[in-house]
Amino acid sequence: EVVVRSEFFLNFTIQVVICASSNKRSTMETHDRKENVFEHEDLSRKLRKDMPHLDGVTYLDHAGSSLYTASQLQLCTSTLLLHPLGNPHSINSSSARSTRIIEETRSLALQFFGASQTNYELVFTSSATDALHLLAHSYSSPVGKQPLNFSYHQHSHTSVVGMRRIFTQNGTTCQMFTSSDVVSVDECSTASFSESEIGRHLIAYPAMCNFSGKKFPLAWCCQFQQHQTKIHNIPLRKTTRVLLDAASYVSSSPIHLDRIQPDFVCISFYKIFGFPTGIGCLLIRRAAANELDPVYFGGGSVRAYSSSLLHENLHDNSVIHTRMEFGTPNFLGIAQLKASMEHFMYSIGSMVIVKEHTNSISEYCREQLQACFHHNGKPLVVLNGLSEDYLQSDNNSTKVVPFLQLQGPIVNFNLCRCDGELASPSEVCNILALNEVHARSGCLCNAGACHAMSSISDEDYHVMVQKGYVCGTTDDIMNGLPIGGVRVSFGISSLREDVDRLVTILKDYFLDQSTIKLNGLSCKSDHRLTAEPTNKLSESTLVPSQETQSSFNNLYHVQIKSLFIYPIKSCAAQQVFDWPLCNTGFLFDRTWMIVDRNTGRALSQKQCPKMCLIKPIVDLDSNLLYVDVPVRTSSTVFTSDSFVEASPSLTTQSQTFALPLVIDEASSSRLTSTSKVCGDTVDIYGCMEELDEVLSDFLLRPCRLVRQASTYERKCRASETCPNQPLSLANEAHFLVTSWSSMQSLIQAMPQTSTKSNTVIGELETQSWLARFRPNIVVSGSAPFEEDEWRHLELGPITESATYADESLQVLHGNTTNKVKQHENQTESHLSKILVNPQFDFVRCCRRCNMVCVDQSTGIQTSEPISTLSKFRKRKGATYFGVLFNVNPATLPESGTCLKSNQLISICERNTVLSVLCLAVGVFWGKIVHETIYVFVGSGIYMMMPLKIIQDPENIVPKLVPEGWQFTYSPRFEC
Numbered sequence: 024e025v026v027v028r029s030e031f032f033l034n035f036t037i038q039v040v041i042c043a044s045s046n047k048r049s050t051m052e053t054h055d056r057k058e059n060v061f062e063h064e065d066l067s068r069k070l071r072k073d074m075p076h077l078d079g080v081t082y083l084d085h086a087g088s089s090l091y092t093a094s095q096l097q098l099c100t101s102t103l104l105l106h107p108l109g110n111p112h113s114i115n116s117s118s119a120r121s122t123r124i125i126e127e128t129r130s131l132a133l134q135f136f137g138a139s140q141t142n143y144e145l146v147f148t149s150s151a152t153d154a155l156h157l158l159a160h161s162y163s164s165p166v167g168k169q170p171l172n173f174s175y176h177q178h179s180h181t182s183v184v185g186m187r188r189i190f191t192q193n194g195t196t197c198q199m200f201t202s203s204d205v206v207s208v209d210e211c212s213t214a215s216f217s218e219s220e221i222g223r224h225l226i227a228y229p230a231m232c233n234f235s236g237k238k239f240p241l242a243w244c245c246q247f248q249q250h251q252t253k254i255h256n257i258p259l260r261k262t263t264r265v266l267l268d269a270a271s272y273v274s275s276s277p278i279h280l281d282r283i284q285p286d287f288v289c290i291s292f293y294k295i296f297g298f299p300t301g302i303g304c305l306l307i308r309r310a311a312a313n314e315l316d317p318v319y320f321g322g323g324s325v326r327a328y329s330s331s332l333l334h335e336n337l338h339d340n341s342v343i344h345t346r347m348e349f350g351t352p353n354f355l356g357i358a359q360l361k362a363s364m365e366h367f368m369y370s371i372g373s374m375v376i377v378k379e380h381t382n383s384i385s386e387y388c389r390e391q392l393q394a395c396f397h398h399n400g401k402p403l404v405v406l407n408g409l410s411e412d413y414l415q416s417d418n419n420s421t422k423v424v425p426f427l428q429l430q431g432p433i434v435n436f437n438l439c440r441c442d443g444e445l446a447s448p449s450e451v452c453n454i455l456a457l458n459e460v461h462a463r464s465g466c467l468c469n470a471g472a473c474h475a476m477s478s479i480s481d482e483d484y485h486v487m488v489q490k491g492y493v494c495g496t497t498d499d500i501m502n503g504l505p506i507g508g509v510r511v512s513f514g515i516s517s518l519r520e521d522v523d524r525l526v527t528i529l530k531d532y533f534l535d536q537s538t539i540k541l542n543g544l545s546c547k548s549d550h551r552l553t554a555e556p557t558n559k560l561s562e563s564t565l566v567p568s569q570e571t572q573s574s575f576n577n578l579y580h581v582q583i584k585s586l587f588i589y590p591i592k593s594c595a596a597q598q599v600f601d602w603p604l605c606n607t608g609f610l611f612d613r614t615w616m617i618v619d620r621n622t623g624r625a626l627s628q629k630q631c632p633k634m635c636l637i638k639p640i641v642d643l644d645s646n647l648l649y650v651d652v653p654v655r656t657s658s659t660v661f662t663s664d665s666f667v668e669a670s671p672s673l674t675t676q677s678q679t680f681a682l683p684l685v686i687d688e689a690s691s692s693r694l695t696s697t698s699k700v701c702g703d704t705v706d707i708y709g710c711m712e713e714l715d716e717v718l719s720d721f722l723l724r725p726c727r728l729v730r731q732a733s734t735y736e737r738k739c740r741a742s743e744t745c746p747n748q749p750l751s752l753a754n755e756a757h758f759l760v761t762s763w764s765s766m767q768s769l770i771q772a773m774p775q776t777s778t779k780s781n782t783v784i785g786e787l788e789t790q791s792w793l794a795r796f797r798p799n800i801v802v803s804g805s806a807p808f809e810e811d812e813w814r815h816l817e818l819g820p821i822t823e824s825a826t827y828a829d830e831s832l833q834v835l836h837g838n839t840t841n842k843v844k845q846h847e848n849q850t851e852s853h854l855s856k857i858l859v860n861p862q863f864d865f866v867r868c869c870r871r872c873n874m875v876c877v878d879q880s881t882g883i884q885t886s887e888p889i890s891t892l893s894k895f896r897k898r899k900g901a902t903y904f905g906v907l908f909n910v911n912p913a914t915l916p917e918s919g920t921c922l923k924s925n926q927l928i929s930i931c932e933r934n935t936v937l938s939v940l941c942l943a944v945g946v947f948w949g950k951i952v953h954e955t956i957y958v959f960v961g962s963g964i965y966m967m968m969p970l971k972i973i974q975d976p977e978n979i980v981p982k983l984v985p986e987g988w989q990f991t992y993s994p995r996f997e998c
Contacts (some may be wrong), residue, residue, distance in 0.1 A: 028144045061519070063380040070370065070516045077516075081460040081524045085381075085432050085514030086271060088231055095366045096508060099298065099359040104907040111354055111775045112323055121354040128361040129344070135364065136290070137279030138306060144343040146305040147352055152182040154289040154305035157347060158266065159186040161315040162225060169222045169262075174254055176202075176228035177471040178237065182289075183227050183268050184471070195703040199471065204255040205243065212544045223314070224260035230272035234472035234510070235408050236385075236433025238272070244285040264311050270303075275381045275432050275514065277374035296363040299356045305347070312343050321349030356939040381432030384513045388434050388522045395526065401467035404529070405445070407476050407508045432513040435476075437505050441535040446901070448509045449499050451533070453873040454893065455509075457886045458528050465507040466494065473507045498701070532893040532902075581928045582819075584763055584803040590639040590648060591728070592616035592700075593627040595879065596797065597640055601923040604861055606912045607749050608757030609799060609922075611641050611684065615648070615710070616700070616752050617718060620725035623698045625752070628874050631722050633882040641684065648682040649704040652717050680714045698729065702752050706732035707876045739866070739909060748909050756866040756907035760810055761798040763789065765904070768807040773891045792888060794879040796871070796904055802928060808896075810906045811900070816863040819927030861920055863908040863930075871902045 073092040082090060093227060109117030111125060129145050139147075148154040173190045175183050177199055187197040226247050231238045244265045246252040253259055267285035269278060274294040288306035291301065307315070320328070324346050336675045371377065395403035408430060438446040452464035466473035474484065479501075487501060500505040511525060587596040593611045603610040617634065628634050638651040654676050686708070697922045698707045707729035709715075715727035731737075737750040739757075750757070767784050770792055793801060802810070871892060893902045 061380075061383050063376050063515075064518065066371070066792050067380060067516055067518055071518065073370075074516060079459055081521045083460060083462045083511040083513070083517075083521060083525060085517065086236075086274065086294075086510065086512035087463055088293055088300075089274060089295055089365075089514050092366075092370070092515055092618060093361055094370070095296075095298060097962070098366050099362045100361040102358050103355060108354055108358055112351060116713060121358070124358045124361055125352060125354060128357050128364070131361065131364055132292075132304065133306075136273065136288075136306065137277070137281055139281055142284075142309060144283055144307045144309060144312065146307060146344045146347045148303045148305055149301055149353070150303040151268070151289040151291040151396060152303075155182050155186055155268075156189075157305060157317075158287055158289070158315075160319070161191040161317045161347065163384070170260075171222060172224040172257060172260060173197045174200050174224065174226045174257060174622075176239070176679075178232040178234065178239075178469065179227060179229055180233055180268055180270070181468040181470065183229070183266070186227070188389070198257065200254045200257070202239070204915045205252055208250055208253050208259070209822060217523060222260045222262070224257070224263045224517050225266060226254065226263065227266035227268065229268040231269075231276070231277070231431045231433075232469065232472050233271040233433075233510055234467045234469040234508075235435045235476070236431035236512070237408065237472075238429050240433055241267075241278075241283045244283045248284070248286070262314075264314070272431070273374075275374075275470070276378045280306065284308065292360055292363075296360070296367055298363055301361045301723050302353055302356045302360050307343055309343070315343075315347070317347055319349065320346070322351065324349050325376055330734065354386045369517075371515055379515065380515055384519065384522065385430075385432040385434055387519055388511065388513070388525070390794075391522055391526045392434070392436060392529075395530060395534060399441055399535075401441055401443065402439060403534050405437045405439050407437065432517075433510060434512070435508045435510045437508050438529065438533050440901070444503065445500075445505050445531060447500050448505050448507050450872060450901075451509050451529075454532050454889070455528060457873055457876060457884075457889060460528060462509055462511045462525075464509045465499065467507065467510055470492075476508065477504055477506055479506070486566040581802050581804045581930065583800060583922065583924055583926045583928065585801045586922060586924055587797070587799055587801075588612045588641065589797065589799075590615055590641050592625060592651070593631075593634050594637040594639055595635055596794065601921045603919055603921050604645075604910055604911070604915060606915065607751040608753070608910055611648075612757075612799070613752040615639070615728055615730045616696050616698070616707075617722075617726050617728055618707070620715075620719070620727055620958060625698060625700050626722070628877045628882075629872070631724070632877045632884055633722060635877055635879045635882050637718070637721070637843050643684075646684045648684055648920065650680045650682065650714060651677050652680070652714070652721055653677045654717065654721065678717055680711060680717075682710055682714075700737070700752055703737050705737065705752070706734065708732055748912070755869075757910050758799040758863065758908045759797065759869055759905050760800045760802060760813075760816075760863075760908055761793065761796055761905040762805045762807070762810050763793075763801055763803040764805060764807045765810065766793045766796075769892060769895065773887055791878075791880065795875045795877060795888065797879075798905060800922070811868055811903075811930075813906060813930055814865040815862075815932035816908065817929040817931050818860045818862075818922065860914065861922070862911040862914040864911050866907040866909055868903045869905040871896075871904050875904070894955075 041460070063225050070092060073094050074090060075093060077090070107117040108124070109115060109120045111118055111122040125147075129147070130140065133140055133143060133145055146157070148157060171193075173187060175187065187195075192196055227921070228239055230241060243252065244267060247263050247265050250259055250263065264286040265394070266287040266289075267283075269288050270291050271294070272278065273290055280288060285306075286308045289303065293302070301527065317324075388407075389406060392404040392406065393402070397403060404914040433585070437448065440446060440453055448464035452462055455462050473479075479487070483501065487506065504740050513521075586599050586602055586609075588599060588602060588609045588611065589596055590611055590613070592615065594617070617637075618624060619626055626634065636653050640649040644651060697704050708729060708731075710728045712727075718728060719725050731752055737752075738747040739750045739755065748757075766789050770784050770789065794836055871889065873884075873889050875892070876886065878885060889902065892904055896903050972990075
């Protein structure tokens with residue numbers, strides 16, 4: 024049995040539908056009663072046990088969709104299997120059964136929302152958006168030629184703002200308003216209306232903002248209708264109707280429509296019950312129903328009509344839902360909705376319980392996030408929400424309303440790095456996703472709230488669009504400020520452990536809290552032991568003196584270990600042993616790309632991880648590009664996120680296409696359009712329609728292969744030394760340089776490796792992990808992460824390398840006064856001899872995203888290496904691996920030149936600020952290395968100190984910093 028019980032809550036009555044069961048208790052409280060903070064957590068744990076699909080998952084997107092339980096799905100299935108359900112427009116027992124269930128569900132939903140059948144009618148739709156679409160078409164029709172104004176709140180959902188297009192086409196005046204625009208009206212001004220004020224005004228606002236969780240006064244409904252309040256600078260109209268967007272609000276709060284009396288309300292049921300999807304409703308107050316005039320009619324919405332006589336469209340005006348529900352209703356979905364509502368009543372009992380629990384969890388989340396601070400005292404989290412107290416207008420009086428009455432269970436935030444720089448919301452969300460924490464980032468289909476939070480003006484918006492910004496993009500930083508935020512939201516099944524998991528991950532990946540004191544008094548190591556990459560060039564120099572202690576290892580001979588090109592952007596690499604250079608880097612590197620056929624935007628492995636299995640090969644001898652595309656076979660498994668193959672040689676087949684490397688662009692007719700690459704508009708040529716079809720079939724989305732037009736040159740904006748250099752379709756620079764030793768050090772730090780003693784990292788394992796970073800040049804012979812300090816490279820051969828190394832050691836061991844000058848003269852003479860060799864200029868250290876988690880041999884995403892990388896290679900909260908360089912075009916011979924494997928590299932310039940690679944009580948990537956501290960002092964040389972020397976840092980520091988050396992305080996090591 025179902026009992027409908029009225030309760031007093033938050034100064035108004037709510038109708039709560041609860042199950043009459045001995046083990047259920049009704050909650051009859053006012054807002055003045057102090058609640059037990061987590062009194063409903065036992066219920067939440069019970070629900071979680073009924074959610075096997077949440078094993079290993081932290082779900083924090085309840086504002087996007089509530090979650091269903093296993094028993095709920097079983098009840099829905101049994102409902103469909105108990106008796107046959109037929110089309111309700113037919114005349115038989117199965118049809119009658121469907122009709123009865125639909126009307127029972129309609130009545131039950133009205134009770135759930137506190138709406139009596141005498142005041143409200145409920146129209147089933149496919150969603151809240153569909154309800155708004157239906158309302159816009161029905162209300163925009165002129166009633167007696169009266170003028171119509173449509174006003175929508177700045178924090179309205181996209182689906183509400185989208186109504187303005189329909190209204191504008193019908194001559195309606197549309198405008199946006201903010202909360203500060205809502206002003207009170209004197210009684211004398213509402214006594215009568217002039218002729219210009221006679222008309223209609225539809226005001227739309229959300230009960231709760233889906234972006235920030237901010238709640239808006241429900242009392243506005245009656246106040247607008249009764250002309251107690253109005254919108255500033257908009258004339259009063261005789262008839263004012265209110266559209267309340269309650270889709271977000273009702274997912275976590277009870278509502279009583281008979282008290283607040285909105286004229287129209289839109290709702291999606293899956294946001295409350297989780298299942299089924301595809302069912303919403305439009306609640307219509309009967310007093311406003313006669314103003315709706317649907318133009319369209321469909322099956323079931325008319326009593327009779329003639330296909331030839333236009334005046335025979337006979338609507339059944341007595342029943343609102345009959346004339347507004349076009350076609351066959353979703354009778355199976357509505358039957359499952361009824362079962363889901365009954366399950367909710369039995370298992371939970373009341374939306375009051377949901378509200379109390381979600382408020383407690385969200386407040387706990389805010390407290391935990393606000394307790395996170397970097398080592399320098401700066402907060403990690405910036406909350407995008409309300410203050411503790413908020414002034415709200417209520418019946419023409421101003422009072423302070425408690426925070427939780429004005430804030431829903433949504434926490435929207437941005438992460439702030441230790442230097443004050445804000446992190447990309449999409450980057451944060453990607454990191455969370457890799458750790459199975461499901462949140463959401465961006466503007467969240469609420470541009471008004473998003474732009475207001477980010478202080479984005481109309482001019483800024485136009486700049487964003489010109490740079491290629493669209494909803495869902497990962498390019499969500501503009502002028503150092505994020506576009507949007509990270510949203511976590513809570514439901515009845517949320518637990519404090521979910522919040523703890525979220526906070527732990529944010530700390531691990533983004534919090535800079537290292538404080539390592541060498542005297543052992545405070546040694547708090549969180550494995551951030553590597554040098555932080557520095558992007559800016561430095562003019563400082565280090566001059567070592569003869570007082571320097573310990574021994575030094577020989578100079579590393581840095582050389583090219585392997586070379587890679589990527590003819591098609593984001594597809595498989597082609598390894599080469601030698602390759603020509605041009606003014607954009609390697610010849611034909613990232614000359615082609617795959618674009619979405621509908622949007623024209625370049626695809627990458629972020630959206631399509633399977634792109635790594637598309638293998639392009641450039642054959643310079645035949646002047647052809649061969650593109651090898653896998654095709655689906657019965658033994659190949661395709662999913663939305665991955666491509667699984669047990670044995671590539673046995674279970675997959677492929678098709679190979681040949682394209683010319685050089686085309687006559689002047690006579691070509693295939694210049695089809697432009698495309699967006701990293702905010703740049705690029706002229707592109709189409710390639711081959713047959714290949715496009717195969718690519719679309721393989722990637723399971725419409726796409727095509729295009730090449731960049733040679734007449735259009737992109738400019739490299741990331742370089743400070745040589746801006747506006749030409750760029751191919753690469754993201755930022757000509758080359759990505761990584762080192763073999765850096766990769767092995769990273770592998771050694773991964774949990775599966777660091778737990779094993781004396782682990783030997785093999786060649787194939789290193790190559791496999793290194794392929795994920797998609798480098799152009801892999802070097803060997805350098806120290807781990809030494810490449811961070813390189814600022815200017817010159818390619819060999821180096822004719823006097825042995826003498827060069829000997830002289831360097833003499834400088835370090837001998838008299839600095841004479842030897843330094845001698846060394847400088849020799850270096851200048853040496854560089855003059857090889858000036859014609861290609862030179863590379865530093866652009867920036869390469870910031871990494873979750874694309875490095877794609878296994879390039881399978882297309883499967885894993886949590887590594889970004890999980891370990893984010894802990895070890897962090898600078899200002901961002902992760903880095905590898906260095907970007909541009910070729911200096913002035914050093915390219917006119918006759919052309921090539922890069923070759925095993926070619927030596929001369930490090931001509933470094934960032935010479937002292938870099939401490941590892942100074943944490945003898946720990947090197949989490950392992951003891953002969954009880955020795957390694958300190959990097961430049962020129963590829965390490966100073967080694969026995970562990971015992973640094974037991975007393977106060978005495979040893981003067982010895983380690985001889986006269987003439989620059990020593991910089993590092994808060995990381997507090998020395």
